[in-house]
Amino acid sequence: MTASVILSPLVPWPVLWGLAAFAVVLLALAVWRGLSGWWLRGLTAVVVLAAIANPSLQEEERAPLSDILLVVVDESASQGLGDRAAQVEEAIAGLEAEVAGRANTELRIRRFADGAEDAGTLAMTALAELLSEEPRARVAGAVVITDGQVHDVALAPNMPAPLHVLLTGEAADWDRRLVVKNAPAFAILDEEVMLTLRIEDQGAAPGVQDVDLTITVDDGAPQTYRVPVGQDLDLPVVLPHGGMNVLQFATPAAEGELTDRNNAAVVQINGVRDRLRVLLVSGEPHAGERVWRNLLKSDASVDLVHFTILRPPEKQDGIPVTELSLIAFPTRELFIEKIEEFDLIIFDRYRMRGILPMSYLENVAQYVRDGGTVLVAAGPEFGAVDSLWRSPLADVLPVEPTARVVEGGFRPALTDLGRRHPVTEGLEALAPEEGWGRWFRQVDVVPRAGQVVMSGPGDRPLLVLNRVEEGRVAVLASDHMWLWGRGYEGGGPQLELLRRLAHWMLKEPELEEEALTAAAQGQALTITRRSIAEVPPGDVTITGPDGAAVVLPMPEVGPGxxxxxxxxxxMGLYRLEQGDLTRVVAVGPSAPREFVETIATGDVLEAVVTPTNGGILRLEDGVPDLREVREGRPAAGRGWIGITPRGAYVTEDVRVAPVLPGWLWLLLVAGLAVAAWLVEGRRVGRKPSVAA
Structure with a gap:
C-alpha cells in the first residue's frame, strides 16, 4: 500500500496563487509596521490557503509487475558462417538461465531472417516490432545477438532501457570480396567502355599482394589475369555483340576465408549500336526506290550512303559526265577501302552494267563471308543475263533465278517455317482485317540454301534468309514491298518486317533462330526458348550458385x-543449359547483401548502443552475466551486461479521504486569528516606559 497527498482546489489555481500573493503582501506590511502578531497572521493565511487547496490523502493498493528483457536474434544468411549459429544458441541458453534465476524478470525472444528482396539484416526493425508489443515501463533492457552487419540502423527505436549487442564470429575471421565499383548499364558496340573493379581483404587477412582474376563474357572461354589486392583496377571492355552481354568476374576461394559467395561479381551490359551504317545500291529506277530511301532516311539512327545509277552506259545522249554529278562517286572507297564500316548493304533492283567491276562484287562476297550482311531486293532484272546472279556475288546468294517473272495480284504469306522464325513470327497479327495488301510481281527463284520464311503465288519463295560463314544474306524476290508502305489495300507491316530483318542480319540475340534467353524480376526467373526446329527442344537444366541443378520441361506457348x-x-548467378545452348543470368546481385560485408563488427551499431549506456561484447569471450544497475549508470562491463529495474506496478484499489474535515479547518483559522488579535491587543494596551 502507498499513500500520497493530492490537491483539488475549491477555486481555479490562478485565483489561489493570486490569494497567496496578496497574503504575502499583507504579511510583509505587518512585519514592516512591527506588528507583534505577524507570525500568527502568517499562519492564519497559510491555513486558509491550505483549506482552499482542499488536500486529500490518496491510498493505493499496488501489485508489482516483473521486468522484461527483450532479445532479438539474427538468423540471416551470414549467421550461418563458421560457428556463429552455435554461438547464437549458446547465448540464448545463457540468457534464459540468467533470467530464470531472477524472480521478477521475464524474457521475450524474437528471431528474424533475411529481409525480403535482398534487404539484408533488419535487426532494428525486429527490435522495434518487439518493443511495440510490450509496455515500455516494464522493459528493463534489450539484447541483439548478431554479427553487427545491420542494414536498417536508421530505423533504431528510442530505447527506455540499456541496449546491448552480443557479437557472433571470431576476431581472427577474414574474408575476400570482389567489388564492381563502376559499370554502365549500356555501352556502344565496338567502343571501349571502362569498368572499375576492386578486390578487398577484410578482417585478419593473411596479407596476400596479388590474386588471380578470371573474366568470362557470356559463356565464352574464361581468361585469367594476375591483379593486385586492395587497389582499384580499371578494365577496358569491348562488347562482342548487341543485346545483353553478361560479364562474370571471379577470384578463387582462399584457404581460411569465411565464404566465397562474394568472390564473384556479374555485370550485365546492354550492347547498342551508335548508328546503323547502310549502303543502298540502286540499279534500275522504279517506284519503290524512293520508298527505300525515305524509309532509311527517316530513322535518325541510320547513316545512309545511297549509290544510284542515274544513266546506264548504253544510254548515250551526249551529255557530259561532269554535268550529271558534282563529284565522281567514290566507288573504290566504298567497295574496297571502307566496305567493312557498313553494317548492311542493300542491292535494290541492281543489274550488271559494267559500272561496278567484278572485283568490287567479289569484295562484297568476301565482306559477307567475314561477317557482313547483304539484302537483295530483286526485280525482273534478277533473271536476266545481267543479273547479280551472274556475278561473284552468286556464291553467297541462297537462291537461283529461273528467268521467269510472275505478274498478277497476290497476297504474301508466311510459310510454316516463317511462323516460327523470329524475323516473321507474329507478323500476321499486324495485318488489317482484310489481310495484307496485294503485290503484283514476283521473280521466280529456286532456293539452294537457307530458310524460306515468306511465299508468293504457287508457294514460290518470296523471302529467303541464309547464313554464309560469318555473315548473313537475305533475298526478297519482289520489288513491290513499297506497296505496303503506301498503304495500298490496307498495306502491311513493311517497317516492322524490315526492322526485324535488319536486326536479324546484324545478329541481334533476340532475333536468333535458336536462342535461349532469361529475364529476372526479383527472384522470379522467366526462361524463353526460341527454335525453328521441327522437333521441340528438350528440358532445360538450371544450375544455381550453390551448384544444385534442377531439370524442368518447357511448354510451347506459341509457334517456335x-x-x-x-x-x-x-540470389546469385544461374546457368541455363538446353542441348548445345547455354545462358548465364544473374538473379539479384551475384553476392546477396548478406555476403557483401561478412566480418563481425560493432562499429555499425555503436551509435545506437552508446546513448543507452549499453555495451557491445563478443560471444567468443563467453556469454556475459546479467546484473542490475541503476538508471543512468554504465550498464556493461567486462563479462557482464546490465538491466535497469523498472519498478512497474498495476493499481488494484484507490481510496481518497480529506486530510482534515471542513469544521476543523474553520476552527484552526478562527483560533489563529483570535490569537493574533489577543497578542496585538496586549501590546497596544501597554504604556511605554519613560527613561529617568
Missing part, C-alpha cells in the same frame, strides 16, 4: 516459342 516461369531459391 517455349517458356516457363521459375522461382529461384536464392
Amino acid at each position: 516459342r517455349f517458356a516457363l516461369e521459375w522461382q529461384a531459391p536464392m
Whole structure:
C-alpha cells in the first residue's frame, strides 16, 4: 500500500496563487509596521490557503509487475558462417538461465531472417516490432545477438532501457570480396567502355599482394589475369555483340576465408549500336526506290550512303559526265577501302552494267563471308543475263533465278517455317482485317540454301534468309514491298518486317533462330526458348550458385516459342543449359547483401548502443552475466551486461479521504486569528516606559 497527498482546489489555481500573493503582501506590511502578531497572521493565511487547496490523502493498493528483457536474434544468411549459429544458441541458453534465476524478470525472444528482396539484416526493425508489443515501463533492457552487419540502423527505436549487442564470429575471421565499383548499364558496340573493379581483404587477412582474376563474357572461354589486392583496377571492355552481354568476374576461394559467395561479381551490359551504317545500291529506277530511301532516311539512327545509277552506259545522249554529278562517286572507297564500316548493304533492283567491276562484287562476297550482311531486293532484272546472279556475288546468294517473272495480284504469306522464325513470327497479327495488301510481281527463284520464311503465288519463295560463314544474306524476290508502305489495300507491316530483318542480319540475340534467353524480376526467373526446329527442344537444366541443378520441361506457348516461369531459391548467378545452348543470368546481385560485408563488427551499431549506456561484447569471450544497475549508470562491463529495474506496478484499489474535515479547518483559522488579535491587543494596551 502507498499513500500520497493530492490537491483539488475549491477555486481555479490562478485565483489561489493570486490569494497567496496578496497574503504575502499583507504579511510583509505587518512585519514592516512591527506588528507583534505577524507570525500568527502568517499562519492564519497559510491555513486558509491550505483549506482552499482542499488536500486529500490518496491510498493505493499496488501489485508489482516483473521486468522484461527483450532479445532479438539474427538468423540471416551470414549467421550461418563458421560457428556463429552455435554461438547464437549458446547465448540464448545463457540468457534464459540468467533470467530464470531472477524472480521478477521475464524474457521475450524474437528471431528474424533475411529481409525480403535482398534487404539484408533488419535487426532494428525486429527490435522495434518487439518493443511495440510490450509496455515500455516494464522493459528493463534489450539484447541483439548478431554479427553487427545491420542494414536498417536508421530505423533504431528510442530505447527506455540499456541496449546491448552480443557479437557472433571470431576476431581472427577474414574474408575476400570482389567489388564492381563502376559499370554502365549500356555501352556502344565496338567502343571501349571502362569498368572499375576492386578486390578487398577484410578482417585478419593473411596479407596476400596479388590474386588471380578470371573474366568470362557470356559463356565464352574464361581468361585469367594476375591483379593486385586492395587497389582499384580499371578494365577496358569491348562488347562482342548487341543485346545483353553478361560479364562474370571471379577470384578463387582462399584457404581460411569465411565464404566465397562474394568472390564473384556479374555485370550485365546492354550492347547498342551508335548508328546503323547502310549502303543502298540502286540499279534500275522504279517506284519503290524512293520508298527505300525515305524509309532509311527517316530513322535518325541510320547513316545512309545511297549509290544510284542515274544513266546506264548504253544510254548515250551526249551529255557530259561532269554535268550529271558534282563529284565522281567514290566507288573504290566504298567497295574496297571502307566496305567493312557498313553494317548492311542493300542491292535494290541492281543489274550488271559494267559500272561496278567484278572485283568490287567479289569484295562484297568476301565482306559477307567475314561477317557482313547483304539484302537483295530483286526485280525482273534478277533473271536476266545481267543479273547479280551472274556475278561473284552468286556464291553467297541462297537462291537461283529461273528467268521467269510472275505478274498478277497476290497476297504474301508466311510459310510454316516463317511462323516460327523470329524475323516473321507474329507478323500476321499486324495485318488489317482484310489481310495484307496485294503485290503484283514476283521473280521466280529456286532456293539452294537457307530458310524460306515468306511465299508468293504457287508457294514460290518470296523471302529467303541464309547464313554464309560469318555473315548473313537475305533475298526478297519482289520489288513491290513499297506497296505496303503506301498503304495500298490496307498495306502491311513493311517497317516492322524490315526492322526485324535488319536486326536479324546484324545478329541481334533476340532475333536468333535458336536462342535461349532469361529475364529476372526479383527472384522470379522467366526462361524463353526460341527454335525453328521441327522437333521441340528438350528440358532445360538450371544450375544455381550453390551448384544444385534442377531439370524442368518447357511448354510451347506459341509457334517456335517455349517458356516457363521459375522461382529461384536464392540470389546469385544461374546457368541455363538446353542441348548445345547455354545462358548465364544473374538473379539479384551475384553476392546477396548478406555476403557483401561478412566480418563481425560493432562499429555499425555503436551509435545506437552508446546513448543507452549499453555495451557491445563478443560471444567468443563467453556469454556475459546479467546484473542490475541503476538508471543512468554504465550498464556493461567486462563479462557482464546490465538491466535497469523498472519498478512497474498495476493499481488494484484507490481510496481518497480529506486530510482534515471542513469544521476543523474553520476552527484552526478562527483560533489563529483570535490569537493574533489577543497578542496585538496586549501590546497596544501597554504604556511605554519613560527613561529617568
